[in-house]
Amino acid sequence: MSSKLDLRAGGAPLVVRRLVVRRLVVRWLVVRWLVAAVALLGCAGLAVADDADEATAQEDRIAELERMVAVLADELERTRRELAVPEDEPLSSKFGLGPAASKIYDLGRGLSIGGYGEGYYSNLVSDKGDGKNRADLLRTVLYAGYKFTDSILFNSEIEFEHATTSSTESSGGGSVSVEFAYLDFLLRDWANIRAGLVLVPMGFINEIHEPVSYFGVNRPEIERQIIPSTWRENGVGIHGTLYEQVDYQAFVINGFNAEGFDSGGLRDGRQQGNRALAEHLAFVGRLDWTPINQLLVGGSVYHGNSGQNQDVRVSGAFGSYTVEIPDTSTTVWEVHAQYEDYGLHLRSLFTMAEIGDSGDLTAALAPVGVSGGTGELAAGEAIGGEMLGVYGEIAYDLMPLFFPGSEKTLEPFFRYSYYDTQRDMPSGFSADKSNEIEIYTLGFSFQPIPQVVIKADYRNRVAKSGGLPDEVNLGVGFVF
Amino acid sequence: MVSLLTVFVAVNAQGKVFSTQSEALELAFPDAEEVASNTFVLDDDQVARIESLAKCELDSKLVKIYTGMRGGKVLGYALIDVHNVRTLPEAFMIVLSPTGEVRSLRVLAFHEPLEYKPTDRWYSQFNNRSIKAPLRLGGDVHGVVGATLSARATTRGVRRALAFYEILLQGGN
Numbered sequence: 001m002s003s004k005l006d007l008r009a010g011g012a013p014l015v016v017r018r019l020v021v022r023r024l025v026v027r028w029l030v031v032r033w034l035v036a037a038v039a040l041l042g043c044a045g046l047a048v049a050d051d052a053d054e055a056t057a058q059e060d061r062i063a064e065l066e067r068m069v070a071v072l073a074d075e076l077e078r079t080r081r082e083l084a085v086p087e088d089e090p091l092s093s094k095f096g097l098g099p100a101a102s103k104i105y106d107l108g109r110g111l112s113i114g115g116y117g118e119g120y121y122s123n124l125v126s127d128k129g130d131g132k133n134r135a136d137l138l139r140t141v142l143y144a145g146y147k148f149t150d151s152i153l154f155n156s157e158i159e160f161e162h163a164t165t166s167s168t169e170s171s172g173g174g175s176v177s178v179e180f181a182y183l184d185f186l187l188r189d190w191a192n193i194r195a196g197l198v199l200v201p202m203g204f205i206n207e208i209h210e211p212v213s214y215f216g217v218n219r220p221e222i223e224r225q226i227i228p229s230t231w232r233e234n235g236v237g238i239h240g241t242l243y244e245q246v247d248y249q250a251f252v253i254n255g256f257n258a259e260g261f262d263s264g265g266l267r268d269g270r271q272q273g274n275r276a277l278a279e280h281l282a283f284v285g286r287l288d289w290t291p292i293n294q295l296l297v298g299g300s301v302y303h304g305n306s307g308q309n310q311d312v313r314v315s316g317a318f319g320s321y322t323v324e325i326p327d328t329s330t331t332v333w334e335v336h337a338q339y340e341d342y343g344l345h346l347r348s349l350f351t352m353a354e355i356g357d358s359g360d361l362t363a364a365l366a367p368v369g370v371s372g373g374t375g376e377l378a379a380g381e382a383i384g385g386e387m388l389g390v391y392g393e394i395a396y397d398l399m400p401l402f403f404p405g406s407e408k409t410l411e412p413f414f415r416y417s418y419y420d421t422q423r424d425m426p427s428g429f430s431a432d433k434s435n436e437i438e439i440y441t442l443g444f445s446f447q448p449i450p451q452v453v454i455k456a457d458y459r460n461r462v463a464k465s466g467g468l469p470d471e472v473n474l475g476v477g478f479v480f
Numbered sequence: 481m482v483s484l485l486t487v488f489v490a491v492n493a494q495g496k497v498f499s500t501q502s503e504a505l506e507l508a509f510p511d512a513e514e515v516a517s518n519t520f521v522l523d524d525d526q527v528a529r530i531e532s533l534a535k536c537e538l539d540s541k542l543v544k545i546y547t548g549m550r551g552g553k554v555l556g557y558a559l560i561d562v563h564n565v566r567t568l569p570e571a572f573m574i575v576l577s578p579t580g581e582v583r584s585l586r587v588l589a590f591h592e593p594l595e596y597k598p599t600d601r602w603y604s605q606f607n608n609r610s611i612k613a614p615l616r617l618g619g620d621v622h623g624v625v626g627a628t629l630s631a632r633a634t635t636r637g638v639r640r641a642l643a644f645y646e647i648l649l650q651g652g653n
Contacts, residue, residue: 071521071541112592114566143566145593155593186594208626244601293602293622340623397618405535405614407632450617450632479629480566 112155114143118211118477120218120455127467137163141179156181159230178273179230188240194251195236197273201249201286202300203227203334203349211477212453215345215395215413216441218473222389222419226351227334228267234276237284247288247298255282258306258328258361259374263381263435265421266332266353269306280305280327299335306330307357318369325364325374329356343397345411350390358385359426382422382429389419395445408448415441433465443473453477504588508558508575509548516547520648533611534643536636539563543644554578559644561637565592565630572603572634574641580650581610582638590630598624598631611642 119137138161145155162174182196199207205214205223209230214220223229237251254276260268271277282304289297310325334351355361362382366373377383395413399406417439422431443457455475461468505515522530522541531537548555556578562571568591575583585603602624606615614620617628617635624631 067523068521110568110591112566112568147591153593184593204625213626213628241599244599290599290601293605293624296625338625340618342619400614400616400619405616407535407616409618450629 110147112143112145112147114145114480116141116143116210116212116477116479118475120473120475122217123472124469125472126470128469129467131469151186153184153186154182155184180232181273190240190242191238192240193236193238196234197232198235198237198251198253200231200233200253200284200302201239201251202231202284202302202332203229203351204336204338204347205229206231210479211455211475212447212451212479215393215411215445215455216415216443216457216459216473217455217475218459220349220391220393220415221417221437221439222349222351222391225265225267225419225421226353226387226389227332228265228270231270232273233271233282234273234278245290247290248286250285251283253282253284253304254278255280255304255308256306256328256330257308257310258325258330259308259310259312259365259376261306261328261355261361261365261383262377263383263422263432265387266330266355277308277310279309280307282306282330294339294341296336296338298337299333301331301333303329303331312364312374314368314374316368321372323364323372323374326357326360328358328361330354343400343411345395345397345413346393348390348392351388353387355383355385355387358383359428362426362429381432382425384420384422384424384431384435385426386424387419387421388423389417391415391417393441407450408446410444410446412444413442415439417441434463436464437468438462451479504560504573504586505546505548505558507586508546508573508584509555512548512550512555514549516549517544518547519544520644526647530640530643530647533646534636534639536639538640543648545644545648556583557645557649559641560588561641563633563637565590565596565633568592570597570630570633572637574606574638576641576645579610580642580645581608582606582642585634585638592630596627596630598627598634602631603634606638609638609642611639611646615639615642 117137117140119135121133121135123133124131140160140163142158143156144158145153147153157179159177159179160174161177162171165173165176167173178197180197180199182194182198185193185195187193201207203223205219206227206229209219219229233253233255235251235253237249237253239247239249241247254271255278256266256269257271257277258269260266260270262268282302284300284302286300287298291297305327306329307325307327312323312325314321314323331354332351334349336349337347339346362377363371364373365376365383367377367379368375371379393413393415395411397409397411399408399410418437420431420436422435425431438461440460440462441457443455446454448454453476455473455477457473459471459473461470509515520526520543522538522543527538527541544560546558548558557576558573559576560571560573562569564570570590570592571588572585573588574585577583585606587597587600587603590597602622605622609615615635615638617623617632621631621635
């Protein structure tokens with residue numbers, strides 16, 4: 001063993017050899033330690049580099065997950081908001097859609113809320129007379145519908161007119177009315193049943209009267225005086241669509257109450273669902289044909305007696321007597337057409353009303369006392385046997401010319417209206433020519449979004465006899 | 481990979497056997513052997529580009545697109561658009577050709593009163609339209625008397641679907 005050491009030490013003394021060996025061992029250990037340390041450091045360095053990449057990747061993943069969580073949170077928030085209105089089944093994803101989007105597939109029933117409103121400022125600019133400029137919150141309306149099942153639903157419209165029912169120093173009180181409230185029984189596309197307080201399906205405006213759906217601050221006068229919008233009565237009927245092109249409606253409703261007729265038209269003969277006299281029923285039917293998407297052509301007819309079997313007892317200083325209201329056969333019919341294409345809008349309506357027994361009715365409603373009537377009419381006032389109204393309008397959307405692709409609309413329009421509520425008079429009575437009126441309306445509608453409209457127009461009203469003030473009208477309206 | 485993740489995340493990409501799909505998808509792809517689906521979670525940049533192209537705001541950042549396949553070839557794409565008409569929703573499935581034209585539009589659900597629903601013929605006017613068309617109600621899209629809000633909502637839905645196709649499937653700018 002020592003010889004070996006000697007050979008390595010080169011023949012040095014034993015102590016020296018031991019020192020050398022010890023030194024060599026130490027060096028070897030140091031080198032080994034250094035190598036190990038370097039190796040460890042190297043490994044550590046590599047590990048540090050790997051960890052850095054991993055950390056970056058993790059940060060990216062976390063950032064992405066955070067973004068996704070934010071999106072999902074948005075979706076859940078939207079779900080919660082939408083759940084505030086409709087009743088619904090517990091949400092679950094369908095078709096891979098988010099829960100909010102999927103709820104439509106579960107929505108077998110639910111409450112539907114909608115509405116519209118309109119207000120205006122009217123400035124009388126000529127023939128002002130005793131008229132006053134007015135600003136009015138004309139209508140605030142809530143629609144409420146409830147879907148009981150896929151085939152049975154309820155729909156209603158509740159309207160607040162003139163902001164308050166209280167009278168003020170400036171005006172009488174407004175009103176709150178249910179304008180329609182009916183049950184629909186949906187059976188087939190071509191045959192469904194509707195019952196309740198229904199809108200009488202005549203003309204354009206009576207059924208569709210949100211402010212975004214017609215031009216002008218005021219509804220067309222023809223569809224107020226001869227078709228007395230909003231005309232609603234209690235009734236039952238059927239409606240449906242045939243061959244994708246023809247829509248029909250047919251109802252039996254309570255008739256007018258002829259006691260409300262006057263020289264200006266049928267408007268006050270509406271019973272409006274309020275304990276309506278139903279001694280005389282009426283029929284109303286409507287057909288609309290849409291041969292192409294751009295064109296709508298249609299017509300409707302209403303027929304029924306309006307007397308309601310009434311014997312009106314009148315008492316006063318002159319004594320008392322009974323007035324029998326005649327049966328008063330009443331027929332109203334109209335034809336209408338609308339064409340819309342590439343921003344052009346054309347609409348026209350023609351209507352007539354025939355009032356049977358108009359002479360007897362005038363006598364029955366004449367002033368009390370000597371005239372022997374109920375007093376509904378003023379002295380000399382008479383109910384026309386025939387009424388006629390017609391209007392035509394044209395509008396064009398200018399917005400695409402200036403801002404192609406914009407959803408805003410800017411539509412100047414012009415409407416000509418003519419109506420005469422005493423076109424034909426019963427024998428012995430003469431027409432009051434102040435009831436024969438032409439109206440020229442020029443204005444525009446601007447819709448910044450589809451649900452909101454800003455309107456302005458000038459109405460030049462010309463009566464055959466007497467003066468009517470012209471108006472500058474400004475209005476706003478909305479629907480949701 | 482990271483950059484891809486920032487562009488979109490396919491949180492669920494799976495092929496499905498056609499026979500297990502809904503009636504709507506069967507009608508969308510009657511000849512398909514397989515209908516794959518991809519759900520996209522949109523980032524802000526995509527939302528901005530899609531809204532610009534569709535000319536309307538998105539109310540969701542989740543989009544699911546179905547792809548009808550046969551023999552490895554794409555037959556078309558389908559999307560379901562759900563939007564409120566008044567307060568209740570309408571849902572339609574729009575089917576696009578591989579080149580991005582509307583092949584069909586089918587209403588799946590309509591929960592407003594049916595008198596506000598346009599006719600099937602009205603919906604069919606979108607057939608063969610692409611993102612190149614203005615698709616403006618009252619312009620190249622005819623209106624509907626009494627169903628303006630429904631028609632407007634549907635027109636927007638079609639524009640959204642075409643913009644999804646352009647941005648998500650074609651990578652358009």
